Amino acid sequence: MKLLNYDPFTRMSTYFAHENGKNIFKTxxxxxxxxxxxxxxxxxxxDKKKDRWFVGTIPNSICMQWAKESNSRIFSxxxxxxxxxxxxxxxxxxxxxxxxxxxxx
Numbered sequence: 001m002k003l004l005n006y007d008p009f010t011r012m013s014t015y016f017a018h019e020n021g022k023n024i025f026k027t028x029x030x031x032x033x034x035x036x037x038x039x040x041x042x043x044x045x046x047d048k049k050k051d052r053w054f055v056g057t058i059p060n061s062i063c064m065q066w067a068k069e070s071n072s073r074i075f076s077x078x079x080x081x082x083x084x085x086x087x088x089x090x091x092x093x094x095x096x097x098x099x100x101x102x103x104x105x
Contacts (some may be wrong), residue, residue: 001015001016001024001026002015002016002017003015004016009058010029011029011030011031011059011098012027012028012029012030012060012105013027013030014026014027015027015028015086017068024101027064028061029059029060029061032059032061032062035057035059036095037092038057039056039057039094039095039097040094040097042054042097043057043097043098046098051059053098053100055087055095055096055098055100055102056087056095056096056097057095058083058087058093058095058096062092062095063075063083066079066082066083066086067079069082070082079088084102084103087099087102088102
């Protein structure tokens with residue numbers, strides 16, 4: 001695959017290949033560990049006496065994955081409902097380290 005673009009701000013690379021008559025684009029996010037570490041540090045500072053609680057930061061690659069799985073555009077109403085369900089899922093506890101129960105209103 002040929003590197004098309006690297007964005008140092010998002011740490012995402014886009015690759016391209018032409019195989020078997022098809023164009024293939026692949027997006028890769030490099031090293032999401034700093035995001036997960038940030039979520040953990042923020043979770044340790046949670047003050048439940050406040051009106052609003054920080055849940056966590058979702059890496060761009062996960063946002064894209066959830067858009068594909070939910071068959072919707074990122075940040076659309078459908079995507080938002082799917083993301084709320086995923087953030088309640090224990091498999092994604094590093095994105096919601098305090099396990100704050102979320103619901104879509």
